[in-house]
Amino acid sequence: xxxxxxxRQIIIDSANQLKTGLxxxxxxxxxxxxxxxxxxxxxxxxxxxxxxxxxxxxxIPVFSHRDYGxxxxxxxxxxxxxxxYSGNTEETISAxxxxxxxxxxxxxxxxxxxxxxxxKEGNIxxxxxxxxxxxxxxxxxxxxxxxxxxxxxxxxxxxxADFSETSKKLTEIILPMExxxxxxxxxxxxxxxIIYASNSFKxxxxxxxxxxxxxxxxxxxxxxxxxxxxxxxxxxxxxLKNNKYHFIIIKDKNDNPRNxxxxxxxxxLLKKKGSKIDFVxxxxxxxxxKVFSTLLLGDWVSYxxxxxxxxxxxxxxxxEEFKKLMEK
Numbered sequence: 328x329x330x331x332x333x334x335r336q337i338i339i340d341s342a343n344q345l346k347t348g349l350x351x352x353x354x355x356x357x358x359x360x361x362x363x364x365x366x367x368x369x370x371x372x373x374x375x376x377x378x379x380x381x382x383x384x385x386x387i388p389v390f391s392h393r394d395y396g397x398x399x400x401x402x403x404x405x406x407x408x409x410x411x412y413s414g415n416t417e418e419t420i421s422a423x424x425x426x427x428x429x430x431x432x433x434x435x436x437x438x439x440x441x442x443x444x445x446x447k448e449g450n451i452x453x454x455x456x457x458x459x460x461x462x463x464x465x466x467x468x469x470x471x472x473x474x475x476x477x478x479x480x481x482x483x484x485x486x487x488a489d490f491s492e493t494s495k496k497l498t499e500i501i502l503p504m505e506x507x508x509x510x511x512x513x514x515x516x517x518x519x520x521i522i523y524a525s526n527s528f529k530x531x532x533x534x535x536x537x538x539x540x541x542x543x544x545x546x547x548x549x550x551x552x553x554x555x556x557x558x559x560x561x562x563x564x565x566x567l568k569n570n571k572y573h574f575i576i577i578k579d580k581n582d583n584p585r586n587x588x589x590x591x592x593x594x595x596l597l598k599k600k601g602s603k604i605d606f607v608x609x610x611x612x613x614x615x616x617k618v619f620s621t622l623l624l625g626d627w628v629s630y631x632x633x634x635x636x637x638x639x640x641x642x643x644x645x646x647e648e649f650k651k652l653m654e655k
Contacts, residue, residue, distance in 0.1 A: 344467025352475025371462030414440020508627025
């Protein structure tokens with residue numbers, strides 16, 4: 328059995344994370360007049376920040392900080408959100424410590440570890456995430472609880488009805504999408520996936536890329552329209568002859584019409600060079616449903632690509648080995 332940790336069941340259960348996340352956020356909020364939100368987190372713990380910008384409309388700018396400490400512009404007018412699924416991510420711990428030293432407003436998200444301890448010591452609000460899965464598999468928990476806390480704090484509008492409806496609809500489509508994902512995965516054997524989308528869905532493209540990296544243990548890359556038409560596509564002028572790539576273009580019918588034209592023209596150029604391309608059409612519904620249903624498909628594709636390659640999709644041994652080396 329390749330799937331030793333039963334990731335398939337984790338994917339099936341993922342629709343329930345949206346409702347659970349909102350429940351985890353109940354009663355947790357912060358008060359203040361903020362000019363920006365800085366979300367500190369790396370790896371799988373950083374993915375909810377991408378989702379937030381895609382599906383919600385905060386009334387202040389949101390910045391994703393994937394590094395040690397805090398960005399230079401963090402000050403008393405910033406809300407600092409520290410996300411570490413394990414609670415032991417050193418970059419995020421350093422950010423929390425700096426924010427504490429500067430007496431900034433902080434909210435923590437973790438399943439335990441040092442982040443939980445630091446939040447308790449500093450009387451910092453903490454959303455405790457259920458433990459036991461890989462950080463990249465907890466995006467629903469963290470994204471929904473993050474949005475719930477921001478709702479409680481008056482920073483974004485109430486999205487609870489949308490989350491409830493999206494959770495229900497995802498449950499209905501999970502198994503049909505499994506078949507769709509398995510079908511696309513068969514086309515990706517021994518290929519390097521390149522995932523493209525519009526600016527509105529660039530966070531989704533990035534998460535697909537990460538799922539290929541961590542689930543399928545394969546290189547993958549992402550970018551977005553129109554930017555890639557001005558630079559990146561030229562890089563494939565000669566390399567396409569090697570036929571190592573498979574392009575996946577995430578397409579939403581409500582994308583800017585000029586971007587839709589760019590997608591079609593770009594795909595046409597690639598096909599003339601003999602490259603393989605698949606369009607992934609987003610499903611009808613709210614932006615929240617579009618994002619999470621497309622992410623769900625990415626989970627299935629990367630999961631079945633792993634199985635095709637005789638790989639257990641759950642462990643990330645290289646990451647764990649690297650962390651041990653960093654501790655020396």
